[in-house]
Amino acid sequence: MHHYKVIIFDWDGTVMDSVERIVSSMLSAAKDVALTVPTVDQIKQIIGLSIPEATKQLFPQSTPEQAEALRLSYKKHYVEIDKTPTPLFSHAEQLFTDLLAQGKYLAVATGKGRDGLERVFELSNTKHYFHTSRCAKECKSKPDPDMLNQILTELNIDASEAVMIGDTTHDMLMAKNANVDRIGVTFGVHDHQALSEYQPKAIVDSLLALSNLLVKS
Template structure:
């Protein structure tokens, strides 16, 4: 793809963290007496900001109860540090090769700034990104505000960038502003869900992603 900027989702796209997020949400909520949900329910909200995720999981939840779940979630989630071993095999090399080819890299994620800042450091991936945007400092996916802010930073049009993600929220966000996207199948959603958002490609392996990106 002939683009200047490659924008990556984080959880489920660069880092193998989907099951840990689902486990942490489940534990935090059930500790407080919330009903246990199907595993797929916890996985399906990954990519949204935490407020939007909890409103979807538990419609009508009060702000106090939401804050209690968020506190519990943080305790469970941050008990495990993201390391280079949690990065999907080959993805660090993809980032390095994109930069070597003259393309720029950034992150658009549903994570909090606190969570992403820690993960950028401990994963070893932080050096690759010019700008990162998080749900708690802009708007949650699929609202495209975080993509618009990244485009403003680079002073480019949507057609000059591509969004890479594992969820329908990533691809929907890109589609709303006419940005090309690539879906990856090693995270939350599979080809049948991702294809509905008209991505340029859906890939199931890192070598396939390399081929589409031309690195």
């Protein structure tokens, strides 16, 4: 799998181990806004989607006012209140370094907002690894292919020369909709069986295993 010119990463659950903070922050926000509190599994299923799309799925009866209150409460919990650690997954920076050394373009396609992605870029000191990124509000939400199409257009890369790395079926379906190859990772939200339904080129259990596929020895 060394022919890809651009490797596009999802963020939460793929690069950063942030799933537990997302879940706990959404649980707290739902309580704050007095909406029916979803289950942990229900919240995990919307990770990767933009907040408006996630809200529609989790709280279909919510009013626009409740949706906005939920967004603000979730952001406050995630950024200021919740202290659940969100480290990078093991081997992430080495993988980025090795791919860049071999002349690859790196990109991020995430359901985070731009301010959220820039914040975690700064906290993890990782922005310099990536040539470009696309976030919620800048594109249509996953699984629409808009994020990937915009990245490919900006970098002047054909879909056949790109691969999407993600931990959710939203990532896999987005890539499939864009005619982009995909690799699933099992250490985030969705398991091997769920990811395999979207015909990924591979499914790996660690970023080290991903490195063994993408980096020339």
